[in-house]
Amino acid sequence: MERVMQLASERAVVVFTLSSCSMCHTVTRMMADLGVNALVHELDSDPRGKDMERALHKMLGGRGSAVPAVFIGGKLVGGTNRVMSLHLTGELMPMLMNAGAV
Amino acid sequence: MERVMQLASERAVVVFTLSSCSMCHTVTRMMADLGVNALVHELDSDPRGKDMERALHKMLGGRGSAVPAVFIGGKLVGGTNRVMSLHLTGELMPMLMNAGAV
Numbered sequence: 001m002e003r004v005m006q007l008a009s010e011r012a013v014v015v016f017t018l019s020s021c022s023m024c025h026t027v028t029r030m031m032a033d034l035g036v037n038a039l040v041h042e043l044d045s046d047p048r049g050k051d052m053e054r055a056l057h058k059m060l061g062g063r064g065s066a067v068p069a070v071f072i073g074g075k076l077v078g079g080t081n082r083v084m085s086l087h088l089t090g091e092l093m094p095m096l097m098n099a100g101a102v
Numbered sequence: 103m104e105r106v107m108q109l110a111s112e113r114a115v116v117v118f119t120l121s122s123c124s125m126c127h128t129v130t131r132m133m134a135d136l137g138v139n140a141l142v143h144e145l146d147s148d149p150r151g152k153d154m155e156r157a158l159h160k161m162l163g164g165r166g167s168a169v170p171a172v173f174i175g176g177k178l179v180g181g182t183n184r185v186m187s188l189h190l191t192g193e194l195m196p197m198l199m200n201a202g203a204v
């Protein structure tokens with residue numbers, strides 16, 4: 001948990017992913033397209049990845065949902081659905097600008 | 103491989119998935135919405151799941167892409183991208199009807 005929060009505050013936008021997950025690729029791709037230099041942390045290449053996945057699972061409060069987990073300005077924003085709807089409503093850009101990500 | 107082909111011909115529409123994969127849920131959800139009674143085979147609950155995943159990986163010819171794998175009428179159609187574009191071009195429904203899935 002601490003490691004998740006520590007990494008989450010290392011950059012304006014941090015995305016936790018699994019290298020095998022195509023929905024994670026979609027989200028990181030979208031961030032790059034928006035001009036964001038996000039820190040993408042692949043949990044399957046982290047020795048503590050399993051613990052971090054469990055921590056994210058609790059934070060996201062969902063059944064079977066730990067990745068992708070997007071943090072902006074050190075705060076958890078959510079998974080794909082949340083980030084996509086914020087993008088569609090136009091709320092994502094201001095958040096990214098406020099965090100100095102774009 | 104044989105097991106994959108054997109299961110693939112057990113019903114008009116067969117989808118191989120991983121229970122943790124949300125893109126797989128999207129595809130199986132879409133099939134249900136189209137009125138298809140697809141056979142959904144979760145590889146992580148199959149003792150031979152790992153081998154089957156490897157076989158599907160080869161068949162799909164992609165890097166890091168084994169699921170979801172959709173078979174219609176016993177033939178491999180493809181993954182999410184392929185199935186979605188067939189749906190958008192209107193080619194999916196005729197395929198499903200021909201296979202007696204709808």
Ligand SMILES: N[C@@H](CCC(=O)N[C@@H](CS)C(=O)NCC(=O)O)C(=O)O
Binds near residue numbers: 080082123
């Ligand atoms: N509703 C979530 C879905 C997240 C989700 O189901 N993620 C899957 C991968 S696609 C996951 O974390 N699987 C690992 C697990 O269930 O333990 C979102 O919008 O991102």
Ligand SMILES: N[C@@H](CCC(=O)N[C@@H](CS)C(=O)NCC(=O)O)C(=O)O
Binds near residue numbers: 022023169180183
């Ligand atoms: N382009 C493929 C992507 C398929 C894909 O990347 N599937 C991932 C899960 S979302 C997978 O098989 N991961 C397991 C692995 O890479 O071994 C599609 O359209 O379905």
Ligand code: FES
Binds near residue numbers: 122
């Ligand atoms: S594992 Fe398939 S979309 Fe995440």
